[in-house]
Amino acid sequence: MGRPPGHSKGYEAKKQEIIDTAAALFAKNGYASTGTTELGDVTGLAKGALYYYIKSKENLLVEIQDRVLEPLLEETRAAQSVDISAAARLRLVSEILLNMIYARLDHIWVYEHDYRHLSGKNLKKFLARRHEFEMIIESIIVEAMRDEQFLHSDPHLAMLQFFNLHNHTYQWLKPGTTRWTAEELSTTYCRTLFGGFGTPGLDIDAVEREVAAHHEGAQAAVGA
The missing domain is CATH 1.10.357.10 (Tetracycline Repressor, domain 2)
Incomplete structure (x- = not known):
């Protein structure tokens, strides 16, 4: 699958990595108890950079x-x-x-x-x-x-x-x-x-x- 227009070469790989990380966190702590700040901390991304990949929680x-x-x-x-x-x-x-x-x-x-x-x-x-x-x-x-x-x-x-x-x-x-x-x-x-x-x-x-x-x-x- 080609990357969406305007996104960097590693966009899709990073997005998939974030989804993997989120699945592990949600499974461990629950979706409602896992905030975007925690996701950002684990993935090493600031809030703005995180939303660049995921759009929303x-x-x-x-x-x-x-x-x-x-x-x-x-x-x-x-x-x-x-x-x-x-x-x-x-x-x-x-x-x-x-x-x-x-x-x-x-x-x-x-x-x-x-x-x-x-x-x-x-x-x-x-x-x-x-x-x-x-x-x-x-x-x-x-x-x-x-x-x-x-x-x-x-x-x-x-x-x-x-x-x-x-x-x-x-x-x-x-x-x-x-x-x-x-x-x-x-x-x-x-x-x-x-x-x-x-x-x-x-x-x-x-x-x-x-x-x-x-x-x-x-x-x-x-x-x-």
């Missing part, structure tokens, strides 16, 4: 939310159209979500706790995109029910169960020290969920084989 919150939601939506939209069973696609989305939690732990803390500090159009946009993400999950669950992979139940409640199991991971995860990879957690989480969601005929091992075959095909395509 709320804009930093928007940038952090975008770093979570934009790739999540892009990857889950792609997973939604993969030619494998609905249960296997839900397992793919589980892994996508957990990979994001692993990669952006500070951002996930802010995403979960501080979105309420967004205002006006920023909050409306965030809620709309989060709703889209939730509806992708729910639509895959509906398809799995239609295909007799999952028992027929309230798909919205099933979607909430999916998120309840995944979204608390950030509270105990310590990257670099945990003994499970995102893929291993996804496998375990989905075995737990599918054990309850699944019809008697659902072969959870077959779901894992579908996911493994998809990953192998994707890797082969990248290497071709």
Whole structure:
């Protein structure tokens, strides 16, 4: 991405560095308790120089939310159209979500706790995109029910169960020290969920084989 007109060569790199710093501070202290003076102290920038990069404190919150939601939506939209069973696609989305939690732990803390500090159009946009993400999950669950992979139940409640199991991971995860990879957690989480969601005929091992075959095909395509 080219830098905006009038900005110096290092503008984008510095801006990204500031967003990283802000995510860490907001995750540690909370958005409301972190002032621009503290941000300036940590980044080594005077107030005027800081606003040159961030425009406003709320804009930093928007940038952090975008770093979570934009790739999540892009990857889950792609997973939604993969030619494998609905249960296997839900397992793919589980892994996508957990990979994001692993990669952006500070951002996930802010995403979960501080979105309420967004205002006006920023909050409306965030809620709309989060709703889209939730509806992708729910639509895959509906398809799995239609295909007799999952028992027929309230798909919205099933979607909430999916998120309840995944979204608390950030509270105990310590990257670099945990003994499970995102893929291993996804496998375990989905075995737990599918054990309850699944019809008697659902072969959870077959779901894992579908996911493994998809990953192998994707890797082969990248290497071709």
